[in-house]
Amino acid sequence: MRIDLHAHSRVSDGTETPAELVAAAARAGLDVLAITDHDSTDGWDEASAAAVAHGVALVPGMEVSCRTPEGISVHVLSYLHDPGHPGLLEEITKAKDARLSRAEHMVSLLAEDYPLSWDDVTQHVAPGATVGRPHIADALVAAGLVGDRTEAFATILSSRSRYFVQHYAPEPALAVALVREAGGVPVFAHPVASARGRTVGEAVYLEMIEAGLAGLEVHHRDNPEERRPFLLALAREHGLLVTGSSDYHGAGKPNRLGENLTSPDAFAEVERQGRGTAVVRP
Missing domain, CATH: 3.20.20.140 (Metal-dependent hydrolases)
Known part of the structure; x- marks a missing residue:
């Protein structure tokens, strides 16, 4: 098996x-x-x-x-x-609700330095899905700011990044x-x-x-x-x-x-x- x-x-x-x-x-x-x-x-x-x-x-x-x-x-x-x-x-x-508010906060921080909006992110979220950093990564890829999710997590979305929010x-x-x-x-x-x-x-x-x-x-x-x-x-x-x-x-x-x-x-x-x-x- x-x-x-x-x-x-x-x-x-x-x-x-x-x-x-x-x-x-x-x-x-x-x-x-x-x-x-x-x-x-x-x-x-x-x-x-x-x-x-x-x-x-x-x-x-x-x-x-x-x-x-x-x-x-x-x-x-x-x-x-x-x-x-x-x-x-x-x-x-509680965790899902916190993920949503955290994602919104991260996108607002990113928008200070990158051409990225909340609408750009939600285009990559299926109806009812748990919003997370991967969806932000997909929006960054679509905007041509990183090559793929792996690069996004290693750089802009890293836990050491100024854009990271718990x-x-x-x-x-x-x-x-x-x-x-x-x-x-x-x-x-x-x-x-x-x-x-x-x-x-x-x-x-x-x-x-x-x-x-x-x-x-x-x-x-x-x-x-x-x-x-x-x-x-x-x-x-x-x-x-x-x-x-x-x-x-x-x-x-x-x-x-x-x-x-x-x-x-x-x-x-x-x-x-x-x-x-x-x-x-x-």
Whole structure:
């Protein structure tokens, strides 16, 4: 089985609709795909229908944006949770609202130095999508100010840039606990992706484990090879699942569906632990 447990659609910052994402997974020879849009489950229904049509098993999921008190960004993948759970829904709604006001603030700062408007950005946001820096990056690309999203994030939209603005996000342990309360299976996404910014120390892992963390996304292109033994050792010590995935965004990133995979045993355990919703099978 070919299992990819991290992919994004236009509901957040991917470039394909949920149905197009599932069709792409079928063309890539995947047997199982998780849809994990940022702080949103709005793509689940469309992706589920497409999964049945294309013969791909779908894991309904979400990527929860978190931040430590020190300001370090952490992402928690949630699989098979109840999308209507009040506590989790309240937190992701707060995060989505904060992303919107943060994006508006960043664009106002950028407009002081670049020919960029809020209308330029919203042209790249699908209806109902979670607005984020990738949409601003797409507007910068369209305006000819950068070559692609990667360049935008490395320069103008970097967390070290004067245009960068923080937004509200729950602490990682709180997100993990809420995912568990919602019947979901929480996995720490790309935990040592140092190219994205600062990464957390072991104390944060232990807080997340205490709160109910299920696994670590070890096999991901942004995790440096030299740091993966640390993750594997931590997983062995605490009985955590080890997953692998593409973090596919369509044309938004170079990541390709199926470039990293999750084992059938790990997937079976995710499905066993998930109580909030079910895997959609064709």
